[in-house]
Amino acid sequence: MLTISGLHSHYGLSHIIQGIDLQAEPGEVIGIFGRNGVGKTTLLKTIAGWVKPTEGTIRLGTVALQGLEPNRITRVGVGLVPEDRRIFPGLTVEENLALGLMQVRGRSPRAEREVIDRIYDRFPRLKERRRQLGTTLSGGEQQMLAMARVLVGAPRLVLVDEPSEGLAPMIVAEVFAIVRELRDSGAIVLLVEQNVHEALAVTDRFVVIERGRVVLTGDGENAQDRARLLSALAV
Numbered sequence: 001m002l003t004i005s006g007l008h009s010h011y012g013l014s015h016i017i018q019g020i021d022l023q024a025e026p027g028e029v030i031g032i033f034g035r036n037g038v039g040k041t042t043l044l045k046t047i048a049g050w051v052k053p054t055e056g057t058i059r060l061g062t063v064a065l066q067g068l069e070p071n072r073i074t075r076v077g078v079g080l081v082p083e084d085r086r087i088f089p090g091l092t093v094e095e096n097l098a099l100g101l102m103q104v105r106g107r108s109p110r111a112e113r114e115v116i117d118r119i120y121d122r123f124p125r126l127k128e129r130r131r132q133l134g135t136t137l138s139g140g141e142q143q144m145l146a147m148a149r150v151l152v153g154a155p156r157l158v159l160v161d162e163p164s165e166g167l168a169p170m171i172v173a174e175v176f177a178i179v180r181e182l183r184d185s186g187a188i189v190l191l192v193e194q195n196v197h198e199a200l201a202v203t204d205r206f207v208v209i210e211r212g213r214v215v216l217t218g219d220g221e222n223a224q225d226r227a228r229l230l231s232a233l234a235v
């Protein structure tokens with residue numbers, strides 16, 4: 001279970017996250033919606049430890065994440081798929097995947113190979129291109145690589161930031177299929193997405209953020225809640 005209580009974070013003097021409470025159970029996808037600049041990305045980065053919270057607690061199961069370094073948070077089972085995908089230049093597809101493996105210590109080389117092979121079974125396109133530089137992939141393939149790199153760590157909490165941005169509809173469908181698979185495997189997914197209609201198809205619950213606070217919550221499958229969401233976002 002993920003429990004976020006009274007979370008605040010800042011960039012310097014700018015108070016971005018202004019007291020967020022959020023809970024999620026294993027196997028839930030939580031959609032995080034809101035206009036540009038309201039703090040959605042900052043919320044994900046704060047959970048992942050890239051931005052240090054100034055107040056509040058973040059618990060995943062029994063572990064308190066607030067204040068831990070990003071690498072420690074990854075090892076607890078949190079994976080962030082950032083908006084800019086962060087495919088490392090100069091590294092092949094397989095080397096990018098191997099970086100994801102390094103976050104999870106204690107596996108034998110054989111077990112690591114099995115993990116990569118399983119990822120290749122799921123993402124045959126990445127297998128075909130495994131020796132190619134990651135940055136030479138198409139936008140959609142880079143998004144798959146960014147997600148696959150997180151999946152090799154078998155995360156319990158996956159933070160996905162605007163995955164469909166700039167991608168063709170077929171690839172977007174693929175991205176959301178992966179989100180569903182994560183949910184079905186019992187992971188918690190926090191999904192920030194501008195593409196609200198597409199995202200609602202995979203969202204169990206949602207929150208709307210304004211100026212760093214949750215201003216609306218709802219059930220992704222409830223028609224009234226969805227109507228409230230769409231009117232709050234004016235989409």
Ligand SMILES: Nc1ncnc2c1ncn2[C@@H]1O[C@H](COP(=O)(O)OP(=O)(O)OP(=O)(O)O)[C@@H](O)[C@H]1O
Binds near residue numbers: 039
């Ligand atoms: N590194 C940074 N330093 C200072 N301010 C920042 C930094 N990153 C973001 N901000 C500011 O923090 C606020 C929240 O940004 P954030 O990226 O979290 O919003 P968002 O809701 O994800 O919006 P978007 O959809 O545009 O990505 C914005 O006003 C933004 O300009």
